[in-house]
Amino acid sequence: MIQDLMIERAKQLLLSGEITCAAGWKRGDFITDSQPAIFESLQELENLVYDKYCAANLSKYLVGLNLKEGKILVFLKPCDSYSFNQLVKENLIKRESVYIIGIGCEGNIRLEEMQGTELLERCLVCTKTEHVVYDELVGEQLNAREARSRFEGVLELEQMSSGNRYGFWHEQLSRCIRCNACRNVCPSCNCRKCVFDNNKYDTGQKASVSTFEDQMFHIIRAYHVAGRCTDCGECSRVCPQLIELHLLNRKFIKDINTLYGPYQAGEDISAQGPLTDFNAKTDPEPGIIHQGGQADV
Amino acid sequence: MPLDKLDNLDNEDFTPLIVAFCCNWCSYAGADLAGTSRLSYPAEVKIIKVPCSCRIDPLFVLRAFQRGADGAILCGCHPGDCHYSTGNYYARRRITLFFSMLDYLGIEKQRTHLEWVSAAEGAKFAETMRAFTKQIHALGKNKKIAGGLRKELHANFSAYTGFGGQGGQGGQGAEPTEGRG
Numbered sequence: 001m002i003q004d005l006m007i008e009r010a011k012q013l014l015l016s017g018e019i020t021c022a023a024g025w026k027r028g029d030f031i032t033d034s035q036p037a038i039f040e041s042l043q044e045l046e047n048l049v050y051d052k053y054c055a056a057n058l059s060k061y062l063v064g065l066n067l068k069e070g071k072i073l074v075f076l077k078p079c080d081s082y083s084f085n086q087l088v089k090e091n092l093i094k095r096e097s098v099y100i101i102g103i104g105c106e107g108n109i110r111l112e113e114m115q116g117t118e119l120l121e122r123c124l125v126c127t128k129t130e131h132v133v134y135d136e137l138v139g140e141q142l143n144a145r146e147a148r149s150r151f152e153g154v155l156e157l158e159q160m161s162s163g164n165r166y167g168f169w170h171e172q173l174s175r176c177i178r179c180n181a182c183r184n185v186c187p188s189c190n191c192r193k194c195v196f197d198n199n200k201y202d203t204g205q206k207a208s209v210s211t212f213e214d215q216m217f218h219i220i221r222a223y224h225v226a227g228r229c230t231d232c233g234e235c236s237r238v239c240p241q242l243i244e245l246h247l248l249n250r251k252f253i254k255d256i257n258t259l260y261g262p263y264q265a266g267e268d269i270s271a272q273g274p275l276t277d278f279n280a281k282t283d284p285e286p287g288i289i290h291q292g293g294q295a296d297v
Numbered sequence: 298m299p300l301d302k303l304d305n306l307d308n309e310d311f312t313p314l315i316v317a318f319c320c321n322w323c324s325y326a327g328a329d330l331a332g333t334s335r336l337s338y339p340a341e342v343k344i345i346k347v348p349c350s351c352r353i354d355p356l357f358v359l360r361a362f363q364r365g366a367d368g369a370i371l372c373g374c375h376p377g378d379c380h381y382s383t384g385n386y387y388a389r390r391r392i393t394l395f396f397s398m399l400d401y402l403g404i405e406k407q408r409t410h411l412e413w414v415s416a417a418e419g420a421k422f423a424e425t426m427r428a429f430t431k432q433i434h435a436l437g438k439n440k441k442i443a444g445g446l447r448k449e450l451h452a453n454f455s456a457y458t459g460f461g462g463q464g465g466q467g468g469q470g471a472e473p474t475e476g477r478g
Contacts, residue, residue, distance in 0.1 A: 157401065166403025166441055195356065215442065216359045219398060223355055226394060251401050255394055275394075278386035280376060286389065286411040289396040 002103060002139035003050040006075060009101065009138055010045050013073055019099050020070035023061055025054040032111055036061055050075070055108035055120065057234050059083040060187040062093045071097055077105040079122070081131040082230040082266030083187040088133070089269045090228070092190060095133075102134035104142045112242065121246065122233025125150035132267055150231065154250050173214040175241040182235035182245055188225035188265075195220070222248035227256060227275035230266040259284060313367040313433045315342045317426065318357065320350045322380035323415045324372030330419030338426035341433075342370075350374070351384035355395040358409065362442045368408045368433040370425070375413040385413070404442045407432055 006024070013019045026037040026047045034053040038061075039045045057080045065072065076084055081102065087093045107123035110116050125148050131137065157165055183189050183196070196217065222229075222245070231253060235245040256263055256274045260283065263274050319325040325346050331338060347353055350373025358369045371392060379385045392411055400406040410432075412425045 162400070162403045162405070164403070165401065169402045215402065216356075216363065219359065219402065220356055223395065223398065248398075248401075251398060252394060255397050259393065260390065275387070275390055278383065278390055280386055283386065283389055284393065286393040286396050289393060289400055290406055290410070 003048070005139050006050055006101065006103065007045055007048050009136075010039070010048065010073055011042055013099065014042060014045070018071060019073040020067065022048075022073035022075075023058050024048045024075050025050060025056065032109070050103065052106060052109050053111075055237055057083055057185075057187060057232050059087055059093070060185065060190070062098060063087060063187075063190050064092065065094075065097070067097050071099045073099045073101065075101050075103050076131065076134065077103060078131050079105070079126060079128040079230075079232050081133050082128060082264070083232050084266070085133050085269055086228060086230055086266035087187060087190075089266070100131075100134045100136075102131035102137040102141075104140050106142060107145070108237075120233065120237055121244075122231070122236065124148055125152075150250060151254050153244070153247050154254050157247065157251075169215070172243050173218055175243055176214040176218070177241060178214070178217065179240060181238040181240065182243075183221055185234045185238045186221075186225060187232065187234070188228045188230070189221070191224075195224075218243075218245070218248060222252060225249065226252040227263070227273045228265050229253065230264070311434070311438055313341050313430065313438075314365055315339075315368040315370065315426075315430060315433055316358075316361040316366045317342050317344045317370045317372060318347050318350075318353050319344050319414075320352075320373040320380075320385075321346055321348050323374035323378065323413075324350075324422065326416035327372070327414040327418050327422040330416065331423040332419075334419045336419055336423040338423040339430040341430055342426045349379065349381055349384040350388040350392075351379075351381070353388065353392070355391070358395070359442075362408075362439060365439075365443065367436070367439040368410075368429060370409070370429050371411045372414045372422075372425075373411075375415055378415060399442075405436055407436055408439060408442075 010019075010022045010024070014022070020040075022039045022045065024037060024039060025034045026039075027033065027049050028035045032053050034049055034051060034056075036056045036058055037047070039048060058074050058076065059080050060083070062072065062074060062084070074084075081100070084093065084098075084100070088095045107119040107126065110118045110120050126145060127147050127150075129142060129145065157168065160168065180196070183194065226249075229249045229252065231246070231249060233246055235249070236243070239245060253263075260274045260277075260279070263271070265273070317324075317328075319328055325344070328344055345357075350371060353371055358371075361369050371388075373385045373388060374380065376385055376389065389411075396406060396409055396411075399409060410429055412421075414422045414425065
């Protein structure tokens, strides 16, 4: 079983002195509650689990990590490796201080119903079945699943009238309780001082008196990761109010793909990010947004 | 301000508030030229000078809307003429995505506009502002993305406290209009 192989390999590496600790998952209070953990000894490694509830993307936990010596071992699912790569590109993770073991993934379970067997939305549209970065692969790697197009939801919204779209988002975003879980879990959201923590602005961390603040928070949150979002889907996974945040991120991805050419964040470290780049001749004017489409109602 | 006064704000004659973000090197000089050429443009337009169109953070535009703006127009040097060589090329991509996102959220896209105005185009500046103001007049008051300062806040306040429901007086000594307190 893959979990045993992972534990065994981690122990070997720890004994050989190549790594000083390992980042993985351990069981929480419930069987469905597999949470990220750092393992520092052989004994602790016995508690490592890997199952379909291990949804957390471990890349973010490596941000700003400053090991005095040795390496940290991290287990990455294929989609997590994109986030990892993106963070390496942004110089937030030192590639040489991390030892990556790539592990296969069958998709993670939605936890909304405790006994659920339904996969997370991100897993239903997943096409990232191969690791983009690893030192070694452990266990069985899985073949490409049959996946829906990830832009279906965005397309559906785009075809609605402006008024209906507003209604949809009003309903979604007014549920927001500003717990900031989406921001904190996001591997791309990693400013040391977040604009929403600035208490000179009245955008600070607080429950909103109006839906406007929710709209503003979510527009800016999605905007700040535009061009860097690998579509890992963590934001939607952790939202306690089940807001479909991936629809915002994917809108930016879709726009970037159509306006500036296909781009997958985290795929290629040397590629220039779409918003830190430009093409003087072929970039369209912002006016194209105002042309066409339906009139606003 | 008593709450019923707040209510009436919405019924008064509509004078839009339009924020124009102008880059220091071209558009702001263009606005200056419009002035020295004695070309009039609507007084509803308030200009904010920014160093470069690239400096315009989408958050600025949202903040303008939150604080009661009814329209936001962004101006910069023509592509290729940026004082900093490439600033407006980056701005162009960012603003395009931002406008697209506003549209996606169902917010009237006509409330935002981008126009490249050079320092020599005083007449174009005045004409652009006239046209944009007309467009905002046609759209009416900004409701979808306004901050909760007027009606919405009032409505929330009434719902939570029972005060001020039907133009009742806010402040001390006012009786709850219904049995909630």
